[in-house]
Each structure stands twice: as structure tokens, then as C-alpha cells.
Amino acid sequence: MPRPRAKNILTLAVSEWKSFFTGPAGGLGLVVFLVLSGLVLYNSLAAYAVSNLEAMSRGLAMDANLLLFSGSLEKTGLILALVTPLTTMRAYSLNTAGGHLDLLFALPLSRLEIVLGHFAASVLTLFFLTVLGSLPHVILILHGAGSFGVLLTSFLGFFLLIMAFSALGLAVSAWTSSPLASALLTLGILGIFWALGWAAPYFSQNLSFLAQGLAFGPRLGHFALGLVDFNDVLYFLTLAVAGICLARPYPD
Numbered sequence: 001m002p003r004p005r006a007k008n009i010l011t012l013a014v015s016e017w018k019s020f021f022t023g024p025a026g027g028l029g030l031v032v033f034l035v036l037s038g039l040v041l042y043n044s045l046a047a048y049a050v051s052n053l054e055a056m057s058r059g060l061a062m063d064a065n066l067l068l069f070s071g072s073l074e075k076t077g078l079i080l081a082l083v084t085p086l087t088t089m090r091a092y093s094l095n096t097a098g099g100h101l102d103l104l105f106a107l108p109l110s111r112l113e114i115v116l117g118h119f120a121a122s123v124l125t126l127f128f129l130t131v132l133g134s135l136p137h138v139i140l141i142l143h144g145a146g147s148f149g150v151l152l153t154s155f156l157g158f159f160l161l162i163m164a165f166s167a168l169g170l171a172v173s174a175w176t177s178s179p180l181a182s183a184l185l186t187l188g189i190l191g192i193f194w195a196l197g198w199a200a201p202y203f204s205q206n207l208s209f210l211a212q213g214l215a216f217g218p219r220l221g222h223f224a225l226g227l228v229d230f231n232d233v234l235y236f237l238t239l240a241v242a243g244i245c246l247a248r249p250y251p252d
Contacts (some may be wrong), residue, residue, distance in 0.1 A: 009117045011117070011215065012113070012121070013121040015118035015202070016118060017208050027087075029083045029125075032079075032082065033079055033133060034133060040075040041136050073223070076130070077161060081194060083126065083129065084162075084169050084190065085187050086169065086246060087108035089186070091103040119166055120249075123162050123166050126165065131155070134151070138192075150224065150225070157219075159214060160237065162233075163239075166243070167239060168190065169186040171243045189212065193216050194215065194216050195215075196216055197216065198213065219232040
């Protein structure tokens with residue numbers, strides 16, 4: 001198998017990135033993400049204001065990082081899970097439904113280059129939305145609420161989460177011919193991984209440990225606390241690599 005060329009991957013990624021934001025899916029995804037992110041930020045600010053007033057009345061100080069970042073990080077991850085199917089279903093399912101899949105494979109690109117190109121496009125799109133939605137947090141930090149260190153580790157956590165989301169979504173898209181089925185199945189898989197963290201306390205001790213290890217939320221929460229754990233990084237990278245491998249149903 002020929003070695004994938006970065007130029008081909010980048011060209012396809014940029015093309016997909018542009019077509020996403022010039023199409024209806026891009027506009028819908030942008031509006032949904034920004035509106036929901038705004039609601040999450042408002043909720044976090046309101047909770048911080050109330051808690052800070054209560055703490056001041058008792059002569060205590062509130063941790064802005066804990067409420068503004070950790071409090072909103074999980075909700076933002078869920079929003080990303082809602083938007084991810086809009087980016088990944090385009091890779092194969094939408095091309096299949098439109099009769100363009102053979103045309104895609106006829107390009108002078110290897111199967112791996114096509115997969116990596118779509119993967120890069122999805123990662124760039126979702127991370128761009130994340131950065132855009134995080135601009136208010138930057139303004140708050142500039143005014144003394146929170147720290148840039150925690151913001152940077154949060155961005156790292158989101159980037160790794162987005163890699164896992166994108167790869168899993170591409171794997172689903174590669175094995176389904178219907179865009180709607182691809183979107184719903186991707187949303188279901190990501191939702192299950194997320195819900196494991198909520199359900200873990202109700203399992204037996206061994207199952208609870210397993211569920212916590214597989215869940216997205218607890219691992220992402222570590223980054224919001226400014227912690228970068230090698231096991232968390234390896235977890236997200238493993239999911240990303242597995243998804244990319246499963247997104248290649250057609251041999252070269």
C-alpha cells in the first residue's frame with residue numbers, strides 16, 4: 001500500500017471543510033453549537049455568580065476554574081456529540097446517497113488518504129466551533145476569572161475528544177449507506193459512551209470501574225481541572241486509531 005501523502009490529505013480536508021460551511025449542514029451546525037454553547041455559558045456564569053455571592057458572605061473564595069470550565073465542559077462535550085454526525089455523515093453515507101461514492105474513489109487518492117482527509121476535515125471543523133464557542137471564556141480570563149493554563153488543558157481535552165468523535169463517526173458512515181442512519185447511529189454510539197459515566201454509580205463495583213474507564217465524561221473532566229493524564233490521552237488516541245481503521249471497508 002502506498003504511503004499516504006500529506007498534500008493529498010490536506011487538499012481533501014480543506015475542500016471538505018469549505019463545502020461543509022457553505023452548505024446547509026454547516027450553517028445548521030454552527031447555529032446549533034453557538035446557541036447551545038451560549039446557553040451553557042449563561043448557566044455557568046449564573047451558577048458562578050450565585051455561588052460566589054454565597055461564598056463571599058461566608059468569607060470564602062470560589063474557584064472560578066471549577067465552575068466556569070469544569071462545570072461547562074461536560075455540557076459542551078455533549079453539544080459536540082450532537083454536531084459530530086453533521087460532519088462525519090458526509091464522508092461516505094452522503095456520497096453514497098448522492099451517487100458520488102464511485103467518483104470519490106476514482107480520484108487519484110488512496111483509500112487511507114480519503115479517510116484521513118475526511119478525518120482531518122471533521123476534526124478541524126469541530127475544533128474550530130469549539131474555539132469559537134470558547135471566546136467568551138477567554139474574555140472572562142482576561143478579566144481575572146479563571147486561568148489560561150486550565151483553558152489550554154481544556155482545549156487539549158476537547159481536541160482529543162473530537163479526534164475520537166470524528167473517527168467513530170467516520171467508521172459508522174463507512175458502513176452505512178443512509179445519511180440519516182449514519183447520523184442517528186453515530187449519535188447513539190457517542191451517547192452510550194457518555195451515558196456510561198452517569199450510570200456507573202449504579203453498577204456493581206467491577207462494572208462501575210469498567211464503565212468509568214470507558215466513559216467520555218470522567219476522562220474529559222480531568223482536563224478541565226488542569227490535569228493531563230497519559231491514560232486519558234492514550235484512551236482517546238486509541239479510539240481515534242480504531243475508528244480510522246474501521247472506516248476503510250474497501251481494500252486498496
